[in-house]
Structure formats: structure tokens, C-alpha cells
Amino acid sequence: MDFTEETASDAVVASFANTEDPRLRAVLGSLTRHLHDFVREVRPSHDEWAKAVDFLTEVGQTCDETRQEFILLSDVLGVSMLVETINGQHGGTENTVLGPFHAVESPQRDAGENIDLLGEGEPCVVTGRVVSTDGEPLRGASVDIWQCTSEGFYDVQQPDVQPLGNGRGLFRSDDDGRFWFRTVVPSHYPIPTDGPVGALLETARRHPYRPAHIHLLAEAAGHEPVTTHLFVADSPYIDSDAVFAVKQSLVTEFVQVDDEDQAKAYGVQAPFRLVDVEISLETEGRLA
Amino acid sequence: MDFTEETASDAVVASFANTEDPRLRAVLGSLTRHLHDFVREVRPSHDEWAKAVDFLTEVGQTCDETRQEFILLSDVLGVSMLVETINGQHGGTENTVLGPFHAVESPQRDAGENIDLLGEGEPCVVTGRVVSTDGEPLRGASVDIWQCTSEGFYDVQQPDVQPLGNGRGLFRSDDDGRFWFRTVVPSHYPIPTDGPVGALLETARRHPYRPAHIHLLAEAAGHEPVTTHLFVADSPYIDSDAVFAVKQSLVTEFVQVDDEDQAKAYGVQAPFRLVDVEISLETEGRLA
Numbered sequence: 327m328d329f330t331e332e333t334a335s336d337a338v339v340a341s342f343a344n345t346e347d348p349r350l351r352a353v354l355g356s357l358t359r360h361l362h363d364f365v366r367e368v369r370p371s372h373d374e375w376a377k378a379v380d381f382l383t384e385v386g387q388t389c390d391e392t393r394q395e396f397i398l399l400s401d402v403l404g405v406s407m408l409v410e411t412i413n414g415q416h417g418g419t420e421n422t423v424l425g426p427f428h429a430v431e432s433p434q435r436d437a438g439e440n441i442d443l444l445g446e447g448e449p450c451v452v453t454g455r456v457v458s459t460d461g462e463p464l465r466g467a468s469v470d471i472w473q474c475t476s477e478g479f480y481d482v483q484q485p486d487v488q489p490l491g492n493g494r495g496l497f498r499s500d501d502d503g504r505f506w507f508r509t510v511v512p513s514h515y516p517i518p519t520d521g522p523v524g525a526l527l528e529t530a531r532r533h534p535y536r537p538a539h540i541h542l543l544a545e546a547a548g549h550e551p552v553t554t555h556l557f558v559a560d561s562p563y564i565d566s567d568a569v570f571a572v573k574q575s576l577v578t579e580f581v582q583v584d585d586e587d588q589a590k591a592y593g594v595q596a597p598f599r600l601v602d603v604e605i606s607l608e609t610e611g612r613l614a
Numbered sequence: 615m616d617f618t619e620e621t622a623s624d625a626v627v628a629s630f631a632n633t634e635d636p637r638l639r640a641v642l643g644s645l646t647r648h649l650h651d652f653v654r655e656v657r658p659s660h661d662e663w664a665k666a667v668d669f670l671t672e673v674g675q676t677c678d679e680t681r682q683e684f685i686l687l688s689d690v691l692g693v694s695m696l697v698e699t700i701n702g703q704h705g706g707t708e709n710t711v712l713g714p715f716h717a718v719e720s721p722q723r724d725a726g727e728n729i730d731l732l733g734e735g736e737p738c739v740v741t742g743r744v745v746s747t748d749g750e751p752l753r754g755a756s757v758d759i760w761q762c763t764s765e766g767f768y769d770v771q772q773p774d775v776q777p778l779g780n781g782r783g784l785f786r787s788d789d790d791g792r793f794w795f796r797t798v799v800p801s802h803y804p805i806p807t808d809g810p811v812g813a814l815l816e817t818a819r820r821h822p823y824r825p826a827h828i829h830l831l832a833e834a835a836g837h838e839p840v841t842t843h844l845f846v847a848d849s850p851y852i853d854s855d856a857v858f859a860v861k862q863s864l865v866t867e868f869v870q871v872d873d874e875d876q877a878k879a880y881g882v883q884a885p886f887r888l889v890d891v892e893i894s895l896e897t898e899g900r901l902a
Contacts, residue, residue, distance in 0.1 A: 329695055329858050337858060338692035344819035353656050354818065358691060360652035365696050375697045379684045386674010386684075396667045396674075402645060404626035407617055408653050409663045530642065531632035534901050568618045570625060 335362045381522055388521040392482075394426060398523045401569040402532070410571075415550055417459045422555050424573040425541065427480045432470050435495035438593070440508040443492040447476025447510030448582065449598040452556070456503045456544055456605045463503030464607065467546035471495045471507065473539070478515030499546075508592065511580060511599050512538045514562050517569065527568070534568050537561040542605065543601040549607035556603055578603060623650045652787060669810055676809040679816040680770075682714060686811045689857040690820070698859075703838055705747045710843050710859040713829065715768045720758050723783035726881070728796040731780040732896045735764025735798030737886040738868065740844070744791045744832055744893045751791030759783045759795065761827070766803030782815035787834075796880065799868060799887050802850050805857065815856070822856050825849040830893065837895035844891055866891060 327333055338358045345351035370378065388395035400406045406423050414421045435441065456467040472494045474480045481488040493512075495506045516534040518524060527534050537562035545551040555571065556578045557564060564572060580599040581591065589596035615619055626646045633639035658666065676683035688694045694711050702709045723729065730737075744755040761781045762768045769776040781800075785793045804822040806812060815822050826849035833839040843859065844866045845852060852860060868887040871877065877884035 328861050328863075329692070330701065331696070331699055334692050334699070334858070341692075341820055341854075341858075345817065346819070347817075350817065353658075353662075357655050358650055360648050360655070361691060362696055363651075364644055365693055365700070367648070369700050370641075370697055372697065372701055374641075375688070375694075379688060381683070382670070382684050383677045383682070386671050387677065389671045389675065394667070394671070396670050400663070400667065403649060404617070404622050404629075405649060405653055406663075408619070408650055409658055409660065411617065411619055411622070412653070412657050413660055432817045443681045457709050466665050479712035505716055524650050529633065529635075529638065530630050531634070566629075570622070570629075573616050575616075598824060 330446060331366055335359050338362070359501040371545075373477050383524035383528075384522040392429075392552065393518065393521070395518075395521050395523055397426060398517060398521070399526075401517065402523055402527060404570045407570045410553075415552055415608050418606040419544075419549065419552050419554055420573045420575050421552050422573060422576060423569060424543075424553050427474075427482065428470075428472060428541065428543070429482050430473060430490060430494070432494035432496040433491045435497055435507065437500065437504075438506055438508065439495060441471060441493055441495040441518045442471075442475075442508070442510045443489050444475065444510075449594040450509050450511045450601065451506065451592045451594060451598060452509065452540070452601045452603070454504070454605060455602040456505070456546060456607065459548075459606050459608050460551060463499075463501075464546040464549065465499055465501050465503060466502065467499040467505075467544055467549075467605075469497045469499065469505050469605070470541075470543040470545075471497065471509075472541045473509065474515055476510050476513050490527075508594055509540070511558060512540055514538045516519040532567070532568065533563070535563040536569060537564040537572065542603075544605045544607060546607055548610050550610055552605065554605075556601065622846045623647050626650070669814075671812040672834060681806065681809070683806075683809050683811055683865045685714060686805060686809070687814075689805065690811055690815060692858045695858045701894050703840055706844055706896040707832075707836065707840050707892075708863050709840050710861060710864060711857060712831075712841050715762075715770065716760060716829065716831070717756075717770050718778060718782070719877050720760060720782040720784040721779045723785055723795065724797065725785065725788065725792075726794055727783060727785075729761075729781055729783040730763075730796070730798045731777050732763065732798075737882040738797050738799045738889065739794065739882060739886060740797065740828070740889045740891070741794040742792070742891040742893060743836060744787045744793070744895065746774075746834075746837060747894050747896055749791075751787075752834040752837065753789050753791060754788055755787040755791065755793075755832055755837075755893075755895070757785045757787065757893070758829075758831040759785065759797075760829045760832075761797065761800040762803055764798050764801050766801035796882055797828070799846060800828060802826045814853060820856065821851070821854070823851040824855055824857060825852040826861065830891075832893045832895060834895055836898050838898055840893065840895060842893075844889065 338353045342354040385395045456464045481492040538558040539555040584597045627643045630642045673683045744752045769780040807822045826846035827843040872885045
């Protein structure tokens, strides 16, 4: 039978019939059908398809040890967040994307320690509690924190300006599941715009910004870990994250506190911002 | 509204709403919906999605001035041939993929000239006629020919072995629309297998071979050009071209001729193979 618009997908799917791994065989079949559906729908000219090939090639060639432009493309097409959503916890604190900046191990820090090593920006105190979905406090949970500065840069992006570990800390919850740390309010920031994905956003008149957030990865024995963000409620772009990672339940009030005594109790200067969060973890295995 | 499996596609499509070019806006919207459908169907784990990103990155990084691994990926997924089919002539000789080896200009050659400059392999005579779809001969049509050797290599792949222009010729049809040339029977050959696309084929237990063929690009004033192949009917892999480019109407008998007088008339040694083709071109503009 000839290769036509009607027979194309069956022919290509059949070519993958001898793939041993049944999962890979199913993925290749599904990819073929959806990719062909896309092509049949948009009916690209030869020139348009050549441009698509050139774009993908440039995305691949923009990648190096510290830059992953295909993840960026996946991010701005909402695919990373869709994969995150599909693999999400159900019941506990909602998850969101890991992002590319969990690149180095966070230094272990004591309760209350300041993860801001630069002393620039608006002081901020984060207090929190790790609990199970039935409300029981989880002691000894690990809470991994990473964030950018008040200027919008992660430590790994500014090796000449920031000491490695700035904006990062690995904390343990106490007997009541509590943890706390001092920091500065992070800034919104753009995803990298000097590659083909940036050019795509510009052509589409989309801004490249992510609203301000603190990353948090919480793990406790016998529970499902959660990778999430605390989004700063009054940040610019809170309604139009370039990578679609905002969930309403993760938008957190960073409350301004002017009280000198409260500032003194936390060891910061007034005014400062105070955040309180509860991280709730699903019991392990309940999702399977 | 939160980003969920249900709202994801609308949210991403909406983010492209300000794209000025309506065609690009439509393509990005369609891409988003089909890509999300694929992801929702296969429900990749984080690890699986990371593997997909790694694969695409490797495909991009395998590309250089003489290697286009993304076209190869498009080829083995049947997408290149689907794009070709969508943009095909209707009514005249059927088209098929251009392929990556039309890389250099073919030397102009006289009727009957031998495009085989090595003198190795089975002698072959190709005679043909270029006509319009209503059967009128087209004089002065250009017929661009390129093919691999009897060993399965194009000139550009073996700069140390083959003179540039071996297996290539640009011919003009005569007053009766006729053209002819001498050559050798081309061999089947594998697409490049030393990159990620080759690894994919191996994992899928797919062979990388294309059946033997001669490329032909015919153009005549007032007519739609056609890019096509003459496939050698008794070639291995004629029923399983790795890039899905075979159409039944393009499978051509390369008839063995033992007759010494006929050989002499064409200026070749017996036995040789004789091919006769008619290339029919659609009137210009009738497809629009």
C-alpha cells in the first residue's frame, strides 16, 4: 500500500512493531500519531518544515553544560508543568516544577540561620511546619530551600558576585514538624532570552518573566516528597508566569511587619516580611 | 484558574494570542494542543521526559555542516514524506523526498553522456520522456539526476574516492521531450547510523536501509516541477524503505538486456540494464 496522508501513521507505527520494550513501543506509536496529526492539521510547506528543523537544531546547539534550551522550550510550551501535574501528589501540598537551578547541593543549616550571605534586599523570615495529610507533625523532615537574590539571580549564575550556597539551605524539622530561616525577598526574573526560545517568545510577544518565588523540596520518611514553590503574592507576573508554574494554593502572602520587637525576636531589622507555610505530605505508596 | 491537565492547553494557546503573524499563531496553537495530547496520553514520568529532552539535545548536537540529524529523525518518523505528500503534485508523476544529497549542482551533460565516472558496477541505460499531463511532449525541460554508486555512496560522501559530479547530470529534453543517459545501477544503502537516530532504529529493531533509487528533478516552463525517484524494482528493502519514500508508481523495472547489438547502439557492454520512464508534469497554477 502506498504512503498517503491516510496510511502514513499506520505505516510508521507498524515499523516500530518489533521494539522489545512495550513502553517504548507505545510511546513511539503515540508520538507518531500525534506528530502526524499536527502535520496534517497545519499542512506545512517545505520551507516551513525546513524552518522548524532549523529551529530545533538551534535549540539543540544552544545546549551546553550549564544551559538546557530544550528544557526551556518544554517550559514555555507548558509541557514541563504538564509532566509535573501528571506526576503530582494528590492530597498534600501541590507540586510545581523543579526548574534548572537545583544544580548544587544545599548546605545544611541550623534552624533560623540566614541563607542570604550578601545582606542586600528586603529582610524576610520564613516559618513553616511539615505535616502529614492527616495533620500529624513530621519531625526530622528535610526541607531543601533555594532562591534567587533580590536582584533576580541564583548563586550559580553569578559565581563572581555570590558565594556558592547563597540563597540555599537544607533544614530539618523539629519535634513539632517546625522549621524556620531568614533570607531576603526574592525577585521576579527572566528565563534566558539570548537563545532560540527567547527569540520565539519575542516573536510571540510573550514576556520571559517568572514571578518571584522560593523553591522548596520537602521529604519525610514514609511520605511522598514534594517539590514546590512559595510564590510571592504581590510579585509582578504572578498571573502570567512564563513557564505556567503558578498554582493558586502556592501563592503566599509575604506580610510586611514594622514591629521592632517582632523583628528583634527573629534577629532581623524592621520592616521585614514574614511568611508562614504548612507543607503537607501524602503517605508513601498511597498514589500507586 | 489553575494549570491542570484540563486547562493546560488553553492556557498555553492563550499565551500565544499576541503573535502578530496569524500563520505562526495558528501553528503554535496547533503544536501546543497536539504536543499536550501526546503528553496526556503517554503520561511520561519525570525520568522519561528527561530522557526525551536528552535525546532531542543529542539530535541537535549531532548536526553540523554536512550532517542534519533532525531531518533524519523527521525521515524515520515518516514526517518528511508526509510533508512531501501534502505538498505533492496531483495528476502528474508522483513526487517523493528530495533527500540530503542534492547538495551540489549537477554538471550539465549532453544526451547519452555517462554520469558514471568510475567504471565500476552494472552498466545501465536510462531513456525517458517529459510530457505534460495531457500527453504533449515538453521540449527543453531540465532533468536533474543524482544517484549513489554500485557501492551505495554519493560523491559528496567519498571525496577521496569519487570525483565531484560522479553520479550527477543535468540534461535537457529534445524536441520530442526525450532525454537519455548512461550510468551504473545504484545500490541500496543505509542512512547514517552512528548518531541518536541510528540508536533509535537499533532499539526499535528497524533496519536503516533505503532501496536502490535514482533521484530525478524535472522542470519545464509553464509546468509544476516534480522531485521524485526511480526505484529499482528488484532492490532489497523495496518494501521497507527506512524513510517511507517508496510509491508503487515509482517502482521501475531495470530490465536486463543481453543483446550485443542493443548494447552497441547505446555504447555500453552487454549485459546491461535498460530503464524507460515517462515523467508527466502538471500545468502551472492548476494546484492553487
